[in-house]
Amino acid sequence: AQSVTQLGSHVSVSEGALVLLRCNYxxxxxxxxxxxxxxxxQGLQLLLKYTTGATLVKGINGFEAEFKKSETSFHLTKPSxxxxxxxxxxxxxxxxxxxxxxxxxxxxxxxxx
Amino acid sequence: DSxxxxxxxxxxxxTGQRVTLRCSPRSGDLSVYWYQQSLDQxxxxxxxxxxxxxxxxxxxxxxxxxxxxxxxxSELNLSSLELGDSALYFCASSVGGRGLRGYTFGSGxxxxxx
Numbered sequence: 136a137q138s139v140t141q142l143g144s145h146v147s148v149s150e151g152a153l154v155l156l157r158c159n160y161x162x163x164x165x166x167x168x169x170x171x172x173x174x175x176x177q178g179l180q181l182l183l184k185y186t187t188g189a190t191l192v193k194g195i196n197g198f199e200a201e202f203k204k205s206e207t208s209f210h211l212t213k214p215s216x217x218x219x220x221x222x223x224x225x226x227x228x229x230x231x232x233x234x235x236x237x238x239x240x241x242x243x244x245x246x247x248x
Numbered sequence: 249d250s251x252x253x254x255x256x257x258x259x260x261x262x263t264g265q266r267v268t269l270r271c272s273p274r275s276g277d278l279s280v281y282w283y284q285q286s287l288d289q290x291x292x293x294x295x296x297x298x299x300x301x302x303x304x305x306x307x308x309x310x311x312x313x314x315x316x317x318x319x320x321x322s323e324l325n326l327s328s329l330e331l332g333d334s335a336l337y338f339c340a341s342s343v344g345g346r347g348l349r350g351y352t353f354g355s356g357x358x359x360x361x362x
Contacts (some may be wrong), residue, residue: 144318169350171353176355177355178250178252178340178353178355179340179351179353180250180353181350181351184350225291228303230264235293235296235304236351238282238283238290238291241290241291242289
């Protein structure tokens with residue numbers, strides 16, 4: 136069965152600092168990996184996804200993530216945090232050919248001025 | 249606006265009651281997924297429908313049921329409600345049955361059971 140572990144339920148950074156949100160997955164087959172963002176009182180919005188091909192994936196709002204098979208990781212980064220990045224971020228995994236997305240517990244990002 | 253519509257946005261009801269949550273998928277999407285989000289359990293997959301048929305089942309209680317209608321909208325029925333059923337219920341949709349392009353989520357229905 137697949138699972139996702141997000142290290143750190145809360146991450147706090149200063150505006151302009153690097154954002155690094157960690158995600159490790161467990162999957163018995165090549166995974167499909169996703170990052171979603173949830174702003175307060177809203178649904179989840181897809182940030183980026185990895186299915187096949189290039190392991191460095193660029194998403195919206197300046198975020199990117201790198202699929203590292205040897206480390207079973209898919210960490211999310213952004214070079215310079217903005218106040219508007221404050222939200223909760225969810226990593227999710229799906230088996231290739233499977234329909235179900237399994238989500239991590241989420242990481243709440245706080246951006247300090 | 250994501251294109252996925254969920255109604256109602258908020259629902260307050262008493263224990264033992266039954267409620268119906270409604271979801272209209274994004275235009276052109278055939279799959280509908282239901283998720284429950286709570287503080288202790290996080291996002292839990294409940295059930296998926298694809299073009300009117302049940303495709304996958306997750307941690308859905310027997311008190312809960314869902315269906316997808318010919319016009320592709322879906323309803324999640326929750327009965328014999330308990331305090332622990334209080335949560336955010338999300339509907340998501342995708343083009344195909346495999347969700348490989350990612351899902352589009354609605355803004356959710358917040359259910360409070362008192």
